[in-house]
Amino acid sequence: MRQRITFVHEPQDGIDPKSIGIHTNTLTLPSLKAAREDQITLSLDELPQELRIALSQTKELHIRYVTAAPYDSIPPFNSRLAPGLHVYYTPKTEIGKEGQEFSDLLCGLIDTLFDLEDKSLCQTPEISFTSLPSKTPQQSGAGYEYYLPHSQLSASGTPPLQTYASRLCDSTTCNTRVSSALSSAYIDLDFSSSTGVSKLTTFWPSQTWDSASVSKIDHTDRVELGVLSNEKPIREDDLNMSGFLTVLGESKAPAPTMFQFPSRHHAHSSRFSTAFIEPTGLHPTLKLSLGSSQPPKGREGCRLNAHLNLPRSVFPDKYQFRDALYLADKNLSALHYVTLPVDLEAPEYTMALWGSSLLVELAPPAPSEEAWTAEIPLHLRYLLPTESGYSTTSLPAPEVFWACDAGEESKLAVNPFDRVNLGYEGLFGEQTLFYHLKPEVSRGQGELYSEVQVPVLSTRFNTEMEIGTAVVVGLGFGWVLRKLWEVGKRSGYGRNEAEGKVVEKEE
Structure with missing residues (x-):
């Protein structure tokens, strides 16, 4: 050892x-x-x-x-x-x-x-x-x-x-x-x-x-x-x-x-926090509040990214990220990666995959020390029914970082404290530097998670609903049978009479 x-x-x-x-x-x-x-x-x-x-x-x-x-x-x-x-x-x-x-x-x-x-x-x-x-x-x-x-x-x-x-x-x-x-x-x-x-x-x-x-x-x-x-x-x-x-x-x-x-990883002076925009419904929007839009000092061509790990109850729709005007309105630049496949229709309780991840490039305003926001559209899957009619799911704070090219002369692998195999850094080249923004907890929360309340089917009146549904379906089925019988009775009588006249004419 x-x-x-x-x-x-x-x-x-x-x-x-x-x-x-x-x-x-x-x-x-x-x-x-x-x-x-x-x-x-x-x-x-x-x-x-x-x-x-x-x-x-x-x-x-x-x-x-x-x-x-x-x-x-x-x-x-x-x-x-x-x-x-x-x-x-x-x-x-x-x-x-x-x-x-x-x-x-x-x-x-x-x-x-x-x-x-x-x-x-x-x-x-x-x-x-x-x-x-x-x-x-x-x-x-x-x-x-x-x-x-x-x-x-x-x-x-x-x-x-x-x-x-x-x-x-x-x-x-x-x-x-x-x-x-x-x-x-x-x-x-x-x-x-x-x-x-x-x-x-x-x-x-x-x-x-x-x-x-x-x-x-x-x-x-x-x-x-x-x-x-x-x-x-x-x-x-x-x-x-x-x-x-x-x-x-x-x-x-x-x-x-x-x-x-x-060093591959560095700390950026800015900070960020996350929260869902209210009301959320089944299509919540995650708002990133960032302390500044200043890129790393002495670096050119850096891009600001957010990497999200979404549990199976939350998923992205990659087709939403194809509209340039829509992205610009959210202060987003492009969707660079999303886990495939992402089933857009499956309820949470039928999912076998752990969830999905995505890498989104943000579109910060001109460099300044002023705070700004970006919004990432997400969607909720149908969850199992509860007595209250609501369920809660949470989303971990993403990794937010500036990604910069280190150049061919930097030998990043010689760092004895280098931490690799983090998932997101594999989506970039091996000569990429990461300048991380520090995550802060949202107001009223002590952990780096953003919670969202999900509307689900209520089981409070489950028995009454089942009986009521059965009665309504039974009455509707009886009404349909009666109408079919009435139509058949009228149609059958008219058809026999017409056939009788045709036979008499032929004779």
Whole structure:
């Protein structure tokens, strides 16, 4: 097992390296205000049996769980994903051919890790996953995508993050590390058959750590500790970091270090929030409220995008995005990607796919610090009846970012903290930089979800409605039979009389 613990603080929050305690099997830190990333590298033998069997039969698997609470990012941890569960999966064999064995295991694994509210939400990748194209060779492996919001996780009532963290590993060391993740912003699980190892990455936003202690239980463990600070970079898109590195069992004192590397993900100074325009009905419009229209400094040709993950109760109509005047009125530029196929008529309770995703380019006004809005038209599927006549569904905050070309000279892959396989970045070229706007909660809500009330059939007067419907149908059927009998009686008499006259004439 390998552990890499990284604390990143603002320059004014630094600590004296002499205060880092180095012992035989333990590293200790004094009180420190910093963001933290823990990365644990495990072999298959160190994983729980169900997870080990599933991973041994896959080419690539990337699971991302993101908390619903907003948080502040700090370089080099600026990547963003919508809250909820994201799964990106590549089978060893093409789905539908000889990959059936792992297809059945994958949904069982997801249920084990997250205790799904409804087991039918994930049946097999053939049925419940959607294909995910990629323009990036390094990310071409993430061929299938799956997403669930928080409301569909953890049927037992236990927080999904706690359920997930407690079932990720078997060893005491791993469990000790992961159990502290309940206050984290996200946990990633990455596996690639090319390396044969899995990586668990946990990130906490900046907070005050009263004290921190890192130890190894097994003598074969390798533990690396970094306490770093961001410095002013020489190049605008690079990260320049300095601080101290310590390897437990090897270092006698923290070693000073400084390094610079290009970064794929950056934080933009602007923010955004989302809300549905009232009244919603069955065709709600999601309004994005953005703090400014300023593009990233020093960058030309950047485009502002919104990437949405829509649960199966909500869907887009791609044909609406073909009208240029309609898009201009909504401050939209173009629809660049939508999951296919999207059934425009099916009720939610007949859907097998997890939902759909779409990438929309926004059309910001001239660069300024003034706030502005964009509107994305969506549609609701018919939901199951309820007693009240209404049901509620929620939409996670999208990823909103400026996408800019880094140029061929940037070597983005050398970033040791690079976070890839996020779904949306595969829709762009491999030399794309992302400048993320920070999402904010809507008024009256504490999570990064926008709720919408859906009108459905009421079951309050279900019995009376059934009896009334039966009576009306019966009366109508009786009336129709009577009219047919009356018409038949009249027509039959007239026809016989006419036939009689014809016979007499012939005689």
